[in-house]
Amino acid sequence: MEENLVGRKFGYLNVIALNNEHRLGNSWLCACQCGKEIVLSTIHLIGSKNRRPYKSCGCKQKSRKGKTMKYPDLYAKWADIIDRCYNPDRQNYSRFGAKGITVCEEWRNSFEIFLEWNLANGYDTDLRFSRKDKTKPYEPDNCHWVSIFDQHTNKSKMSNNKSGYTGVCSHGENKYRAYISRKGKRKYLGLFDTIDEAAKARKEAEEYYEKHGIL
Template sequence: MATQIIPITNKKVKDRTGERWGRLTVLGYVGTLTVSNRSNAGFLCRCDCGEEKVVAGTHLQSGLVASCGCLHRDVSGGKPKHGAWSHPLYGRWNQMQQRCFNPSHQDYHDYGGRGITVCDRWRGDHGVLNFIADMGDCPDGMTLDRRDVDGNYEPGNCRWATVVEQNRNRRSNRHILYNGTRMTIAEAAERSGVDSRAIWRGLRRGKIVLGPEVFEEIRSEGH
């Protein structure tokens, strides 16, 4: 018997109809489920493979369930041998999808809300495997970073970066021209040996010329 979708009458339950989580698209609310002895909203979802599955809302949000089970079956016999679920990069891949496609994600407004998306190669049935193959293992202490912060998640624009590198690549960072090359003030200070505070102060008065070193504003950025 088909699972019946019912109206949501509890104001504490968020309607997730139409949301996409991994391979699952939420069709509607089906009532209360018991998960680890606690009540949780249950949702009927349709997998990309066509199968339907009832999933607890908490399992969708956590990324614990992202398909009807077909994703695990698809990858369990190939690389990585233990399947994508247990691979260290699965969580990175899943969070990337959530930031770009899930309006409920806390960071959606900085990613999907700005038009940032994930390339076709890293989506769909084999997206996680392609992501793992393209990016390789993540070195200890590094995170997924986009070289162009206004660009999409795709092989040519993604790298593993240190926290320092990623912080320098934030949209909020102030960039200048150092000897004609665009970079952050922190990078210019590191390369030139000039204290970053001195660069900040000097740029308030205009272009700085210290022997062969030239620091100047990028006027098009409005600074």
Template sequence: MSLIDTIAIGDRFGAWTVTAKGERLISGRSRRVCFCRCDCGTDLSIDAYSLKSGVTTMCRTCSNRIKANMGQRLTHGGSDTRLHGIWCSMRKRCNKPDSQDYHNYGGRGISVCSQWSDFADFRDWALANGYAPHLTIDRRDNNGNYEPSNCRWIGRKAQNRNRRDNIRYEWRGKQMLLSEIAEITGLPHDLIRRRVRRDGWQVERAATTPPGTRWQHEGRYNDIGL
């Protein structure tokens, strides 16, 4: 069976619909071809290989129109900006399974709203809602999508605190990060973290015991925070 025999009348290849099959002269030889009609109404005879392999998916007029539209979309002039990089990264981690972060975003069902499929629209929202070069985009609801009602611009420090995998501890009636507790108490963050995670101290004790305090454990003295 030849390649053209695998194509049926009515099959679609891109914008082409096969309307008939027949023969025509190509370089002085009679060749079997498919007679096709583009969605715009243009008729053309095309060889089976070009249809099957995707060499052609539409007529030249439609192809030129799409290229012109793409050129217009690229005239936003922001392709080399930090904001454009943020937009690309956001879409990549939500839409491309080969992205190293996809499992935390697209893999969990998080998507980018259709309104932001065009960079110019995303840029306009960002500039109208507090974007600055030192800020990063953040979702208020970590299980929600990237969309205007769920996004804001915050500093890197705040962004890190909003990570899903951050561990919060009960301290004085609130769920807090150890870094937040350290800021309130004035003790070094590394000291509090070491006391709680390595030495097994209760948070209240770790956050209120001054650095350098000696305490006895299993018959010996240990210096904490020196």
């Protein structure tokens, strides 16, 4: 027997009565916060693996439309990060959802909240939206707006990098090699006696690239 949803709340919707009992799924009379009533099926209210649940009678989407049109890039970003984390058919799902990367509930359920956070935390069309720690979720404490250069240097370290520094690896006994890669090109920076010297060379190369745009 299907669960009784009367009295439950889904977003702006309150389920006030069973509209029709059906073997393929009941339908429910819902009162929206805006005052309008709407009939929705169980699947539309609770959602599924491939379907986002309804949160309002449609008034929420209409009120969001102006913001979506004003900030289409942020809306596209919001939809994209949700898709990559929750859609198994997405090409890059293996690098996000399949690895346990999620989107915090407040952002996943509301473009408005996502939008307001970004507008208050460095949103700029010349910058990139990025996670600070690539192993953690999309959430306020783990996201920021950075330059393309900073985003590149913040990429996950290669799994075989044991030095703790991007672009630095051990070489033989007590030696460290430093290098920098940009746009498919790699520049060897030298062989150093200490990891600190190698990391310093790498840092200086990053600063030079950021300033001049060449390796």
